[in-house]
Amino acid sequence: MPNGHDNSADTQRNPFDAWRRFTSSLDKAGAALEAATEHYSEDERGDAVRALHRAVTNQLARVEIDETSPEMLPFNGWRQKFFMDNPDCGYFVAEIRDDARYRITGTVSESVFTSVTVYAGTALETTAVGRITSDEFDIADDGTFAVTLGGDDADLDLPTGSDVVWVRHFHEAGALEAGRGTATIERLDRADGRANGRANGPASGPKPTPPGADLEAFAKRLRRSGRTVELIAAAIGETERHEAAFGFNTVRSWEQMSGGAVYTEPGISYVRGSWSLEEGEALVVDVAVPQCRHWSMLLYSRHLNSLDARNRTVSLTGRTAAAGSDGGARVIISAEDPGLGNHLDTEGRRFGVFVIRALQPVAEPELPTTFVTTLDELRNEARP
Structure with missing residues (x-):
């Protein structure tokens, strides 16, 4: 027994x-x-x-x-x-x-x-x-x-x-x-x-x-x-403690999800990151858009549920993300939209997780770069 x-x-x-x-x-x-x-x-x-x-x-x-x-x-x-x-x-x-x-x-x-x-x-x-x-x-x-x-x-x-x-x-x-x-x-x-x-x-x-x-x-x-x-x-x-070990507001390859583990889709390359922001701050993620069948970027709560996709913009895909002159996509994660496009709504959450999925990439996707800034600075940038 x-x-x-x-x-x-x-x-x-x-x-x-x-x-x-x-x-x-x-x-x-x-x-x-x-x-x-x-x-x-x-x-x-x-x-x-x-x-x-x-x-x-x-x-x-x-x-x-x-x-x-x-x-x-x-x-x-x-x-x-x-x-x-x-x-x-x-x-x-x-x-x-x-x-x-x-x-x-x-x-x-x-x-x-x-x-x-x-x-x-x-x-x-x-x-x-x-x-x-x-x-x-x-x-x-x-x-x-x-x-x-x-x-x-x-x-x-x-x-x-x-x-x-x-x-x-x-x-x-x-x-x-x-x-x-x-x-x-x-x-x-x-x-x-x-x-x-x-x-x-x-x-x-x-x-x-x-x-x-x-x-x-x-x-x-x-x-x-x-x-x-x-x-x-x-x-x-354990989500926040786990992310702290890798560093907030950073990204990494999420190899544990590869190959169909934990009911995931084989053939997807995963990048995982987190945001930890004070009021009035934003996390900017510069994504080198991968050559692949389909890619997306999605926000999650600390409890590993996707945010409210029914009523807010919490994800971007290859079709909905606007690409810059270099072919990349600058994504802004924040509570408010500063007006530069590619905004993902945190619902005012101080902390959360995001995942970038690349289906059938031609090569291993390049890791995005990130930096924290203020919404005021981004709004100034958005002004004509």
Whole structure:
């Protein structure tokens, strides 16, 4: 009974044991975040609880699943932000089995790039184990596509341990403004274990009646959701201390997110930085725009949620950023817009994090340069 928990088969199947562990994880997450934010303002502490609630909401949507008729769930909406979400990207997520076969269909709409990525792992310790993109699968004239997973002749294998698939649509104008891509999923093999007549066709015969609830699988997912929320709370509680170690108002390559780690997109080069500003100050970031398929720059709170993209300008992309005569983009991070363009709104937050993503860069992007100045100086510069 390590850590005070009974790990017998009966206990692992017991939904009430899973519920106790889930609620215990929520209590631990809340206590850890409360202690970590003890010296923050009332608004910042309230924001911490909002971030925690969004993580819980995100995870609960993935506890109840139907293995016979799986669903692609919209992911990382503004009420379900999860660990450095990206509103310039439309997400869909489905739980899968590594011994089943599926077809994903959808539309790319106005997205500039679409990927289908399979992950394996637990909580935040995951890695990408399979991927296919719009560079590889066929897209019809009307923007529709279809990708098969698992089994003979599939477009994408499902290695042992595969348990979730993500569809991402990258948008230049922002996922909130652009026509959003879509995705749905269907299971192709017979959920009762009987084979199909066709390798990747629909299941032959009538759809079988699904079995009763798999209590062990349900309990496992409930426990996993609780553990994930605990990890999220620990991560966001350490953000400012973590950034201080690298230096505020600076940037660095964020290599930990490369290669599809922690549900990230393989093929992206990440640059991470932070701002720490007094009232009336601004952080100027000179971005050497990378040669790449798509790039974006996005602001996050200290609690690792994107800022309010619904009502403020908190991100720029290759299409929305204005380039200077040298081809670079000078971005101004501040509470007020000084009138020079490429302004990202901090919502008046003293501290926060930003991430620059470069999808399929030709070469490793050059690190931006930064400096702190005053809004008055920038306003003077903006005057004709």
